[in-house]
Amino acid sequence: MAYWLFKSEPDVFGWDDLVARGEAGEEWDGVRNYQARNFMRAMKTGDLGLFYHSNIGKEAVGIVEVVAEAHPDSTADDPKWDCVDIRAVKPLPRPVTLDQAKQEPALKDMVLVNNSRLSVQPVTDAEWAAIRKLAGL
DNA sequence: GCCAACGTTGGC
DNA sequence: GCCAACGTTGGC
Numbered sequence: 001m002a003y004w005l006f007k008s009e010p011d012v013f014g015w016d017d018l019v020a021r022g023e024a025g026e027e028w029d030g031v032r033n034y035q036a037r038n039f040m041r042a043m044k045t046g047d048l049g050l051f052y053h054s055n056i057g058k059e060a061v062g063i064v065e066v067v068a069e070a071h072p073d074s075t076a077d078d079p080k081w082d083c084v085d086i087r088a089v090k091p092l093p094r095p096v097t098l099d100q101a102k103q104e105p106a107l108k109d110m111v112l113v114n115n116s117r118l119s120v121q122p123v124t125d126a127e128w129a130a131i132r133k134l135a136g137l
Numbered sequence: 138g139c140c141a142a143c144g145t146t147g148g149c
Numbered sequence: 150g151c152c153a154a155c156g157t158t159g160g161c
Contacts (some may be wrong), residue, residue, distance in 0.1 A: 007159095009158095009159090054158085054160085055159060055160080058159090058160075098160080116158085116159060116160070117159065119158090
């Protein structure tokens, strides 16, 4: 089981929007970055991830689950772009802000802290545990 | 709204 | 194949 982080601007597509999709989830389309795409190709059904709000909030707000493995992005002209589907699992009791992550020694190497521009990122087991703790889970 | 960081593009 | 120019992202 691997852990990931999905970033989205909440005024474009936020946590509430994902929750509204229900069990079926949402195609995580629109990613046009090779690193992010490759991470999505590595995902397995049942993998969990953090849902992070960039720009507004700058905090991880919920847990998501991969419900469909990588498939062609229906919004892409070029077949080289793949994406997964994710659904909302549950909100974090206490959202974890970027500030908190920066101040937490266990998260100093987290991709989010060091390369905030990558829109789909891997999260290590240790980082996942640290985030859960900060989130009150 | 600004700007630094990063990835991509295209001319050579 | 290098690298300058450009566009985009996202924190501040």
